[in-house]
Amino acid sequence: MKPVAQIFRPRTQALLALLLGLQLSLPVAAVSLDDLLNAAKLGDAGAVTQLVSQGMDTNSTDQNGNSLLILAAREDQPKVVEALVKQRGIKLNARNAAGDSALMLASLKGHAEVVQLLLAAGAEFDHEGWNPLLYAAFEGRLPVVELLLAKGANPNVKAPNRTTPLMFAARNGHEEVVVRLLKAGVDLDWKNDQNETAESWAIKNRNTDIAGLIQASRKARAAGSGK
Template sequence: MKPVARIFRPPYRTLLTLFVGLQLSMPLAAASLDDLLNAAKMGDAAAVTRMVSQGMDINSTDQNGNSLLILAAREDQARVVEALVKQRGIKLNARNGAGDSALMLASLKGYSDVVQLLLAAGADYDHDGWNPLLYAAFEGRLAVVEQLLAKGANPNAKAPNHTTPLMFAARNGHEEVVVRLLKAGVDLDSKNDQNETAESWALKNRNTDIAGLIQASRKARGAGAGK
């Protein structure tokens, strides 16, 4: 008869195998997520599509809340964006930890090809708070401003501090964007929380040509209203 202690002793090799298997599986899972995130950032659309088809979450995020779509849009990876927006369950309007969506970051950086793909897929372009048009105007991204206005974005959108696209463009010296916004019929006298208008901000930052454009537009509107 075998001793009782030996009957219930777990086989050493079985325990070792389970322990090693567990240790190996943990870094593999982490590496797989890293691989997916890196593929999105580096523009490897084939790898992203393959890993998603193998069961990885299409809406996976990094530690800052950036989804695959946000990462691809931020890095101007149009092929990855194109592949992602075709996937069932993709969250087009997901926000990262800073509150930015894929379309907002693409607009901020002026990636018009990515912007077009996101707009065509149905991404939200005209929402309260910071939005794509405000970002594009701030950085002077004329092509993106054109795309967003053509889609129907509100030219008088207001940031949380009530700053408008025209104010941002005027303050930062983006004359072509100012001209385009004036053509869209923006409010010339809107004020932000600092009681600044687009014209006053232009003058304060010595963008006198832009201030002149706004003044001329105001006169033209006044003349038109008097007819």
């Protein structure tokens, strides 16, 4: 009869080999994902395309739920965005842990070229809750506001606290955006949860020129309607 050590040695060696193989494979997978995420952020469209073609998930995310598309859009990498939107199965409207999509973050940052690419690819833009137009108006991103309105975005969309794009732009002193929204025929007298209007917010924040524009627009509408 063979000693116990000799009986179990082959099984032990096989188990050790399996564990060693797993240990060796984990860093490779981790590095590959890091490489893919970094390529998206840094604008290396070639590397992104190559890694995806080698089997990496087009919708891979970082620990905060940012997909490759969200990262590329946030960092203003239009070449990567252009490459990703062509990938089969790409999730154009994926949200990160904070609830932001690629188009929302591109709008917030004012990355007009990226916004244009995402809109052309069919990204959702006129949804409930925080959305691209609200973000763009809040930050005064006029070129993005223009793109979204031209696409058909609702100029009177409401944030969760019932604040409109006009109200955000008026409060934050973004006169050009206010002018564009006034041309779109926005509601001048809407009140949010704080009982503020665009005009009252502009006055409170000493944006008197903007308050004047809103007052002038109200008078012009009244004159035009015969009131």
